[in-house]
Amino acid sequence: MSDQMERKKRILSGIQPTGTFTLGNYIGAVRNWGSLQEDFECLYMVADLHSLTVRQEPAALRRQTREAAAMLLAAGIDPKVSLLFVQSHVPAHVQLSWILSCNTQFGELSRMTQFKDKSAKHADNVNAGLFTYPALMAADILVYNADLVPVGVDQKQHLELARNVAQRFNNLYSPTFTLPEPYIGKTGAKIMSLQEPDKKMSKSDSNANSFILMTDDADTILRKCKRAVTDSDGVVRAGDGKPGVTNLMSIYSSLTGKTFADIEKEFEGQGYGVFKEAVAGSVIDAFRPIQAEYARILADREYLDGVLKEGAAAASRIADRMVAKVYKKVGLVQL
């Protein structure tokens, strides 16, 4: 047996402070982050620089950045175990992103579906940052030699690009970067819009009834669930032609651990009304303790900023070493 403890694998992930997190962000990302802390060395980041690729109101961005950090803490990230920081507080990300940009091809960035989608959505602001977004994301990951990156399926393409850039750099210079793997959690459920269940639930949707926010109160959650689009056959069953009911079932299943078969049995012979109330109840129960913690943490600015300061300092110690190594490898003079 080796006398050396095996090093825990390192995880890095980020979320943009573009608004209040939704139930989709919770089930697909935020919730899993807390549970990974035991088995992995985790670094979590509020990706404020990435959010600048779309116009943000400065005061709102400042507020949302702190809110995002407070929500991550409330949802279970323990700053004594993991590092939590704001992307712009660790300058190494931007420093490495320039080097990686110079090793990323125009053609590969042009193939990114997020770029195509977002440039269609914001046709008046197709800026260079929106285009090079994946090079900064690659830097976020590679600067820590992260082994695994927990993301939703929508981010897989960016992760593949990060791997390709890392491999190219390693071949061109010498082995430098760990090739990161995507980590799609057990409950990788993609939560859909409550109003248009063929579309992803998204915090930037213009219809507020389409999403549940992590800050919504019990009445609002109940109302949104009751208004959720279903179908006319009145049977709680998952499957083709029943996207609305299937989506509510995945929410309920993700939050209660019940299987689809359990759920079908539980609501057999009952209408959608009872089922929707139960779904709402599971969301309310999941969010209640988080919301209380969130309010407490957000009110304690000194604590919150302290956590972020320490997080950034510890992250910078790792990241600065990588930048120095990379700068040297590519031929930048070190004095």
Ligand code: ATP
């Ligand atoms: P926006 O609405 O502004 O496009 P978003 O809600 O998609 O943003 P992001 O910050 O892009 O949120 O994503 C953060 C994380 O949440 C990612 O890992 C993403 O895969 C996950 N995620 C986002 N929406 C959902 C959803 N509806 N279901 C499951 N996971 C989701």
Ligand code: LTN
């Ligand atoms: N693009 C991601 C957020 C993000 C990220 C990262 C995720 C920025 N940098 C690094 C994982 C690793 C998104 O979810 N929209």
